[in-house]
Amino acid sequence: MTSPVLDLRFHGNLRELLRPRHRNRDSVAYPLNRRASIKDIIESLRIPHTEIGRIVAGGRERDLGWIPEQPATVHVFPLADGHDPTRPTLLRPEPVSGIRFLVDVNVGKLATLLRMAGFDAASVPELDQGELAGKAVSEKRILLSRNRDLLRRSQVVHGHLVRAEQPEDQLAEILTLYGLTGKTRPFSRCLRCNTLLEPVEKTAILHRLEPLTRKYYHRFRICPHCRRIYWRGSHHRRMAQLFPGLRGKT
Ligand SMILES: [Zn+2]
Incomplete structure (x- = not known):
């Protein structure tokens, strides 16, 4: 007997994260030959769960734990620009209490620029991946990284895979994504240690x-x-x- 097949449609900037052989197609056919959550299925295609804004299948919004068992067309949308992580959503019922970042060492200069803009941007270069994920969760911080494996960790709730290469472009990417462009407070935070001046x-x-x-x-x-x-x-x-x-x- 052949397995039922999911027809996955990735929207917006999620497509660029797919493998080249999937990237230029309208949909990805995924045989349901094992019992897996939609989160695991999407992450097996290289997209960390932190990048997903909405999942719609059969006319219904689905959460990350949904286990597809029948053939279906599944639309996967990225986080929309202006996303507010302080509000609960179906995918992330536990919001962060404020806009506070934890910045991975692979985007270290972004931490300085976020502080320059007045945002709380912690960075602890000596932490390993597990410790970094744990700190983001316990302090309810948004984890910013270029490492997909880090963001795929299931304990991570709020995070973003930084796409831009240059620090100034990375700052613009973050300000746009979280709707912070008009909320900068330059000259208010220590660039070295993140403390309010x-x-x-x-x-x-x-x-x-x-x-x-x-x-x-x-x-x-x-x-x-x-x-x-x-x-x-x-x-x-x-x-x-x-x-x-x-x-x-x-
Ligand atoms: Zn300081």
Whole structure:
């Protein structure tokens, strides 16, 4: 007896994640010769579950645990731009409590850029894959990585496979995906350790300033954790390039 066959239709940017032989076809035929959840079936085609926004089959929305047993056409959609992970969905009933990221070492520069934009972006390069996944779950952070195996781990709930190659493009990708473009707060977070900066009186840090900085700058912020000092001149040109709206502001 031949196995029933699922007709899988991948939409949007999910298709580029498929193997080349599947990528240019409208659908992927998947023989149901074993009992498996739709999550396992989709992941066997190289797409981490974190990338899936909706699954529709037989006119119904399906969750990741759905086990197809009959021939069916299954539409698989990516996360839509402007996705809000703080709201529960059928696929992810447990939302994150806020937009907070955990950034894998393979996109390490993205962590700095997210902090530059004011977002909470933790990174712990010494963690192995299991520890990284565990930290993302326990701290309810969105895991950002270019490693599909990491994002395929079943304990990971919220994450994203970063597609862009260049850090600036990766930042734009993340801001677009999570609808954060208008929510940046440059100059608010420590680039080194991710802590929120605090205003500091110039007189309190005068002894730490170079003569020219002391002469030309008057407003400063300090990281309460690592004590690094920030002022308009430090990193400001790079920030102004990344965030044109910053020009003219402190
Ligand atoms: Zn710091």
